């Protein structure tokens with residue numbers, strides 16, 4: 001199964017201190033005390049050092065802010081027990097520096113919330129505290145059960161401190177109550193909506209992007225723009241899909257659970273809203289836009305796209321120029337100008353989402369489409385015969401250029417979008433040069449920044465090696481005699 005991360009995270013600094021992907025499914029939570037009233041950033045810096053040799057999945061700082069240092073999918077180095085950390089989400093909590101290592105109220109409150117969030121996303125509806133080491137470690141949790149463990153069982157430590165240890169039962173009770181009050185968690189069972197449930201942001205974008213790319217011809221609108229709209233609006237609606245998307249992309253503020261005002265719900269799967277578009281003569285035209293309670297992403301994207309492409313105003317497309325537009329910034333502006341969004345920052349928001357998740361990489365149409373935005377790998381744009389390949393995905397084009405010295409990646413307009421750092425030019429050596437001037441310096445290294453050895457008497461010399469260096473455009477040549485280097489600017493190659 002896949003894993004998600006908490007949308008409560010406000011600060012992320014991934015630590016190198018972890019064992020890679022966990023080998024056991026998550027069924028434990030282990031709260032720890034930091035032994036310090038730290039900030040999320042301070043804890044992040046500490047775990048970021050490889051010499052620390054420790055980490056946790058999450059941290060809750062002195063102000064109740066949640067940091068992430070090891071993604072949930074990975075096994076953190078936190079509880080002095082491989083067996084525990086392979087299956088546990090570990091949480092470091094800011095605490096006092098001496099026993100009982102008390103947490104501030106805001107920290108404890110946040111810990112409860114974070115545990116609820118972790119349980120929900122991992123399909124658990126019950127958090128259990130047995131208060132007994134042997135019983136806990138010998139217990140096989142049923143599906144839906146999450147178990148609390150403590151560091152002191154695995155090492156000679158007080159962690160999580162007597163303050164927290166005394167509250168483990170309270171924590172379990174409060175979390176379970178919240179989970180069962182809200183319908184027993186969101187353990188969706190293979191529904192279409194769960195397609196996003198266990199994915200990281202990046203994986204979700206990939207998955208959604210692939211779905212969209214396959215279906216692009218139908219929509220005529222850039223994948224990047226539609227994907228960004230989907231992400232931005234993923235908080236709307238109470239459907240499981242919306243909420244899962246919302247959790248993944250962290251668009252918490254827009255999770256309003258609303259439906260469109262003036263829309264009607266058919267009781268099963270579809271919202272219908274009649275929008276009134278005014279014609280040039282002042283008469284109204286009624287357009288019916290169907291907003292489904294989307295059960296799958298394709299539907300959501302296809303409907304949004306169809307709406308944007310189809311919306312007419314005064315017998316004219318409201319979003320004129322949108323169809324087939326290949327510049328996402330332009331497309332977003334067209335949508336904004338057409339009145340789709342009232343938010344003043346809509347363009348910036350959508351563009352920043354597109355850039356954050358590199359959604360423009362999905363803006364290639366397949367061969368049947370009218371617009372193909374290939375990334376081409378050539379020596380120069382003009383020299384199409386040198387083309388090594390054409391790629392829809394920029395990363396793949398970059399890889400090709402990296403493997404072929406002298407090649408660059410061009411976008412569809414012929415602009416260089418990527419140029420690998422050039423290695424030393426491969427010059428065939430040895431070769432002969434003729435020196436005609438009498439005051440050419442021989443230097444101890446390849447550059448005018450190296451000391452002068454002597455003048456080079458006019459004559460013919462053998463160059464064994466060429467290097468780039470300060471003060472010479474053509475580079476520096478190493479003399480066979482071993483005495484030093486000549487600027488090839490003043491030599492004639494024979």
Ligand SMILES: [Zn+2]
Nearest residue numbers: 032033151159
């Ligand atoms: Zn600990």
